[in-house]
Amino acid sequence: MSQMSEALIANKIKDLYPRLMNYAVYLTRDKTLAHDLVQDTVKKVLENKSTWNDIDNFVAWSIRIMR
Numbered sequence: 001m002s003q004m005s006e007a008l009i010a011n012k013i014k015d016l017y018p019r020l021m022n023y024a025v026y027l028t029r030d031k032t033l034a035h036d037l038v039q040d041t042v043k044k045v046l047e048n049k050s051t052w053n054d055i056d057n058f059v060a061w062s063i064r065i066m067r
Contacts, residue, residue, distance in 0.1 A: 009049065013042055016062055023063055041066040 020041055024034035044065050055061045 004049070004052075009046070012058070013045070016045075016059060017042070019059055020062060020066060023066060027066075037066060 017038065020038045021034060024037040024041075025031060028034045028037060041062065045062050048065075052058065
């Protein structure tokens with residue numbers, strides 16, 4: 001995925017976002033805090049996109065980053 005296009009990355013994050021948001025709301029019980037937590041998580045996920053090839057379950061990996 002090192003040569004992944006920006007559109008493909010955007011779609012991957014777009015697909016991931018609802019799952020992260022649901023979990024963040026569960027963790028924080030506050031939509032504003034949940035939104036901030038999701039933003040921080042997406043930032044970390046994107047910072048580590050060079051490791052995406054080694055990840056078997058992208059959603060679980062992303063949720064683990066959030067946790």
